[in-house]
Amino acid sequence: MTTDQLQVRVNGRLVTVLAGTVVAAAIARAGVAWSRHSVIGQPRGALCGMGVCMECRVMIDGQPQARSCLILCVEGMEVVTDE
Amino acid sequence: MNDSAFDVVVVGGGPAGLGAACAAAESGSAVGLLDDTPWLGGQIWRGQELKPANREARRWLTRFGDSGATLLRGASVVAAPHPGLLLAEQNQRPCQVRWQRLILATGARELFLPFPGWTLPGIMGPGGLLALAKHGWPVNGRRVLLAGSGPLLLAAAESLSRQGANVVSILEQAPWRKVMAFGLALAAHHKLWQGIQLKLRLLGVPYCCGAWPIRAEGNDQVRRVTLTDGQRTWVEECDLFACGFGLVPNVELPLALGCELAAGFVRVDSRQATSVPHVYAAGEPTGIAGAGSALVQGLIAGYAAAGQAAKAEALFAERDGWHRFRAALARAFALRLELKTLAADDTLLCRCEDVSLGHARQFNDWRDAKLQSRCGMGACQGRVCGAAAKVILGWEAVSVRPPVLPALVSSLISQPQPRPEQSSSDPRASSKRP
Numbered sequence: 001m002t003t004d005q006l007q008v009r010v011n012g013r014l015v016t017v018l019a020g021t022v023v024a025a026a027i028a029r030a031g032v033a034w035s036r037h038s039v040i041g042q043p044r045g046a047l048c049g050m051g052v053c054m055e056c057r058v059m060i061d062g063q064p065q066a067r068s069c070l071i072l073c074v075e076g077m078e079v080v081t082d083e
Numbered sequence: 084m085n086d087s088a089f090d091v092v093v094v095g096g097g098p099a100g101l102g103a104a105c106a107a108a109e110s111g112s113a114v115g116l117l118d119d120t121p122w123l124g125g126q127i128w129r130g131q132e133l134k135p136a137n138r139e140a141r142r143w144l145t146r147f148g149d150s151g152a153t154l155l156r157g158a159s160v161v162a163a164p165h166p167g168l169l170l171a172e173q174n175q176r177p178c179q180v181r182w183q184r185l186i187l188a189t190g191a192r193e194l195f196l197p198f199p200g201w202t203l204p205g206i207m208g209p210g211g212l213l214a215l216a217k218h219g220w221p222v223n224g225r226r227v228l229l230a231g232s233g234p235l236l237l238a239a240a241e242s243l244s245r246q247g248a249n250v251v252s253i254l255e256q257a258p259w260r261k262v263m264a265f266g267l268a269l270a271a272h273h274k275l276w277q278g279i280q281l282k283l284r285l286l287g288v289p290y291c292c293g294a295w296p297i298r299a300e301g302n303d304q305v306r307r308v309t310l311t312d313g314q315r316t317w318v319e320e321c322d323l324f325a326c327g328f329g330l331v332p333n334v335e336l337p338l339a340l341g342c343e344l345a346a347g348f349v350r351v352d353s354r355q356a357t358s359v360p361h362v363y364a365a366g367e368p369t370g371i372a373g374a375g376s377a378l379v380q381g382l383i384a385g386y387a388a389a390g391q392a393a394k395a396e397a398l399f400a401e402r403d404g405w406h407r408f409r410a411a412l413a414r415a416f417a418l419r420l421e422l423k424t425l426a427a428d429d430t431l432l433c434r435c436e437d438v439s440l441g442h443a444r445q446f447n448d449w450r451d452a453k454l455q456s457r458c459g460m461g462a463c464q465g466r467v468c469g470a471a472a473k474v475i476l477g478w479e480a481v482s483v484r485p486p487v488l489p490a491l492v493s494s495l496i497s498q499p500q501p502r503p504e505q506s507s508s509d510p511r512a513s514s515k516r517p
Contacts, residue, residue, distance in 0.1 A: 020133050021219030028220055033304040034204045039437040043303050045204030046220075047434075047467070049211025050126055051119055051159075052192045052333075054462035054489075055434065063175065065462070065489065069215060070120055070157075 008077040023068035023079055024049070024056045035068060035081050059083030085178035089115035089153070091388045092169065092182035094160055094336060097125020099366025099377035099384075100188035101143045106385025106394070107186070108150035115180060116152055117171060119159035123147065125190055126210055127374045130217035143378070155180070161490040163340045166361075170486075170494060177494035184361050184388035187337050187349070188381055191367035193235075193327035194470050197432055197440060198425035200299030200308075201326075208327040209239035216246055223247035228308055228321035230254035230296045232416045233329045234373075240288055243325075250288045251319055254310055256328070257416050259292035265415030297425060299324060313421065329416055331470045332368040338483040347473075354395055355384035363388055372412060376405035423475045432475075433468040435461020440475070443468075449478040462489055 004019045010030035017026050024046045027035060034043035035056045046056035051070045059080040060066040068079070091107040093100045096118030108114040124131045124140055131140035147154075158173040158180075169180045193208035195201070207215070209229055216222045227248045229236050232255060240250045255262060283290060297316065298309040305324045309316055334342075337349045343358035344350060349368045351357055357364050363384040366377030379402045386395035426432065428441025438458040446452035449459065449472060459465030459472075464487075472478045486494070 017219055022215065025215055025219035025221070038202070038434065042202055042437070043204050044202060044434070045207070045304070046215060047195065047207050047211060048192055049207060049214040050192065052463060053195075053434070053467050057462065069211075072121055072218075 006073060006075040008073045008075075008079060010079045011081055017073050019073075021073045023058065023060060023066070023071045023073055023077070026073050027058070027068060027079060027081060032081055037082055057083075085173070085176065086181075087115060087153070087155070087178070088181035089113045089183070091115075091184045091186060091385070092117065092180055093152075093186045093188060093385075094118075094169070095125065095188035095190055095366070096120070096123045096154070097127060097188060097190050097366065097377060098143065098374040099190070099381035100125065100186070101147050102378040102381025103186040103188055103363075103365055103385035103388070104152040104381075105143070105146050105150045106382045106391070107184075107389040108152040108385075110386060110389035110391045110394070112184075112389040114150070114152035115155055115182075116147075117155045117158040117160060117169070117180065119157065121157045123154065123156075126214055129214050139374075159488055160336055161486040161488050161494055163336065164485075166359075172491060172494055175491065177491060185340070185363065186355075186381070186384045186388055187340075187342070187357070187362065187364045187368060188366045188377070188384075189333040189336050189368050191330035191332050191371060192466065192470075194329050194331045194474070195326070195467055196328050196422055196425060196471050196474060197430050198296055198298060199427055199430050200301070200305070201426075202431055202434055203299055203301050203305040204303065205301070205305035205322065206299055206324045206326060209235050209325040210327060210330075212323060212325045213239045213242055216243060216248075222323070224249060225322040226251050226320065227323045227325060228252055228254075228319050229325045230256075230294075230308070230310070231325075231327040231329070232256045232418065233327075234412075234416075235327065235330075236325075237283060237290070239325060241283055241286075244283075244286050244288065248323075250286070251321055253283070253288060253290045254294040254296065255290065255292045256295040256419055256422060257292060258419075261415045261417075262292050265411055295419070295422060295425075296324075296326060328418060328422065328474075330367060330371045332371065334368055335464075335466070335483050335487045337362075337364055337368055339485060339487050353399060354387035354392075355380055356387065361388075370406070370409045372405050372409035376402070376409065379405060418474060426475065432471060433458040433461065433465075435459075435463050435468075438468075443472065444476060452478075464488075 015030045047053040056068040090112040093116040104116045128140040135141040158171045162170040228251045294312040349364040365380035365384040426440045432440040436457040452458045
């Protein structure tokens, strides 16, 4: 791992990403296609990419409903989808 | 609670906000700029702060850095409880920001229209995918299909190709003759449009006008999209489907402050002043015209707010030139009627509360639908389905209640009451209107 790389956990799985990667992108890189399931159980992922639609919301370090498209990955971050 | 006060507060760090902050700060005002993202530059210049590639963006980011303005990064405005005060959240903590003059540069979001399958993961806005790709979303080697409307489709395709995406095709809903006329009119002033088209031709990406999506399919993510030109239909396979039908202005905060709208945009006078004293607006909330227009509007608003009337006036002609561009853009990429009937009765309109179009359309208007079906009452507060309902059902679907974004309970209970000693510094009490 180089200095501009860092590691986060997505649903317990370790993912290495470049510094400057947002959490939504780390989720995609972890091979998880969605961030949440809707009221009727449909899988949903990032839509607007700019903090408006709230589809990408996940649990980040115990904080629920975080907009994963607006939050940069930090070393050791714990991300949980379908929180 | 963090409390700060400025002569001029700017909301939004895109071209309009940067222009406004620079103009006001360079004129000697104490300026605070709030942006709800961790980076500066708005959506159009996203990523430029980390890796400057665009000369214009670099110039303005540097100028902002030298201007003396204070940046409140990652600060989302959640409410405007009374004139002169914004309530925001920064790093999950509430903060109060006091202003004498306020400049709203809240930008725009993409217009998403429902069609069967539009909620599948892997379907996102062209601008959204572009933004995420700049922040690590994997596009290299992925088959990306683009559809919808507007120049953003071409810009996104060009940038995504450069990042290694395999751009399958670009489908523009507007007919070829309108797009051509726009390109020709634009080419007289700007090389940008031609340049992008040329690059895409070199990359071998088909740009197909007068075509639009009618259905997307896949199990847990999008795999296939059915397209039509009104005569025939065909299917494209893809890993990512970037689909957006142009831009919608972010007018929630202006509305919360009481700013009047005209035809869906914030009404401003020649100095970019809104109908609310000491509140200005610049950029996309006043009309969709892109970064160049936003910059000059921002500068005018910044100079006007700082009391530099002559400097503001010197930019009026340039700004008015962009108004002509704005009108040409709206004409060329006007949405075709067929797009209103893409969604079936069982297609979801509201993605937050999973309300189908068939259910929502039983009601008389937006308010009725909200009260009785929860349409538009979820996490995005109708920002996605409200814009769609306006196109499909003709509903005036903008309504704002505080907080303008989902807020921490701690922010709401910290909401201050107007203080009596404020009346002397209350902007409304000032005799002259800037």
